[in-house]
Amino acid sequence: MAAQIISGTEISKKIREELVNEIETLKQQHNITPGLAAVLVGEDAASKVYVGQKEKACRKLGIDSYRRDLPGDTSEADLLALVAELNKDPRVHGILVQLPLPKHISAERVIYAIDPDKDVDCFHPVNVGKMMIGKARFLPCTPHGIMELLRRSEIPTEGKHAVVVGRSNIVGKPIANLMLQPHPGGNATVTVCHTGSRDLVTYTRMADILIVAVGRPRAITADMVKEGVVVIDVGVNRIGKTPEGKPILAGDVDFDAVREKAAAITPVPGGVGPMTITMLMKNTLKAAKGSL
Ligand SMILES: NC(=O)c1ccc[n+]([C@@H]2O[C@H](COP(=O)([O-])OP(=O)(O)OC[C@H]3O[C@@H](n4cnc5c(N)ncnc54)[C@H](OP(=O)(O)O)[C@@H]3O)[C@@H](O)[C@H]2O)c1
Structure with missing residues (x-):
């Protein structure tokens, strides 16, 4: 199966075009x-x-x-x-x-x-709490970016089994929380795995949507996923340098092998990464509107 490549670069570009217009309107009107x-x-x-x-x-x-x-x-x-x-x-x-x-x-x-009100990273406990109860003012940038990637790629989440590998405060926990909120783009059944999880592969193989944020290059291999899975790879790992001295990046997922089984997958770079900064810009605009 040839997986759909979910391009964060392209989706981010589209969102930034929308933001430019909204920012211009804010300047002109207010x-x-x-x-x-x-x-x-x-x-x-x-x-x-x-x-x-x-x-x-x-x-x-x-x-x-x-x-x-x-x-x-x-x-x-x-x-x-x-x-x-x-x-x-x-x-x-x-x-x-x-x-x-x-x-x-x-x-x-x-x-x-x-x-x-100025916490555009959404790390303050007040904002984390609001997100938790579904009353978010800001959403944390990387998880928000992932939600937008899924939504704009028209990947259904309702009733799907989303497996999140990683439980950090900035990625794993918030994306798990957003995926289970009862709103469009969420409403999934969520499993969260971490280093204390026994037999990780049992869970990753059950995933309809697999979101990986562990910070270990190619930790998820093709034998760990089922056919037709949607894979969101959050990992950014520096695995070497080009002769010009630029870092060579790898995700947490073995992209070349896993794409053969997946229905859709994000690349690294060019997947989640560009979305994170775009969502920061979106939150800044939101904060500016909130100051009115
Ligand atoms: N693209 C972006 O914009 C963006 C944004 C943020 C992060 N990242 C990248 O995403 C990756 C994760 O970032 P993070 O901040 O969430 O990392 P982190 O704080 O180091 O958390 C990693 C999580 O993965 C779990 N883990 C590690 N090895 C595991 C294994 N073998 N099996 C199961 N779980 C395992 C850890 O479990 P324990 O809790 O049990 O230790 C921990 O919960 C990094 O590569 C980072 O650079 C990218």
Whole structure:
């Protein structure tokens, strides 16, 4: 079976076109330009790339970007003071503090300090709780991106068995929660697997929709899935470098083998990845509209 390739690049492009129009309308009708503050602490190379990508996306879409780079030895108190300042700044509708933070800073305390109305990453417990009870203000970016990939690829979820491998707070738990909400695009029966799950393959083989976020290259092999499965591969693993020094990426799924059995599958790169930043832009626009 030749699997349908679910292109996050293409779907993301379409959503960004929609966002450009909505942002322009907001500017014209209300004189508001959405603003996103991105805070980077330290010199982590991958974090720098991610923040750079978010800035670039803002520029392309007409969102004002306020980047704040702080040295790696910034104290927690100073970072909390910056968050408090951004909470008050009316030009800033969304705040993201790039994780991971240096070890001497509590990411939990920093996230809790962000105004939930500006928490466009949807990591604050108030927003996590609202999502849990189906009253979300923002949806977390990567899980939201996955929901959009499924919806816009017209993949039915209602009554399907969705198996999520991974239970992190940023991917596994929220996507499991969204898939089970009783709304269109959800309403699935959900199983969540993790390192404590016995006989993982029993569950992955039962999946109609398999969502994998474990951070291990090619952890899911063809013998672990059934024919006709829809596979969403969240993993981004650096498995080497090209002669030019660019990272070679692999997902958590053995793409070439699994695509032979799957009905649909996301590639890495070009699957979930582009959707995450697009959903961050969507949340920033939503926060700006919410400020009206
Ligand atoms: N494309 C994107 O935008 C995007 C966004 C976020 C993350 N990611 C990528 O997605 C992957 C996962 O990210 P994360 O933040 O969710 O990772 P994480 O916090 O490290 O969580 C990994 C989860 O996978 C589980 N796990 C690990 N090995 C397993 C195994 N062999 N069998 C079953 N479960 C296993 C862990 O179980 P325990 O809880 O038992 O330890 C944990 O719950 C990474 O590659 C990351 O780079 C991509």
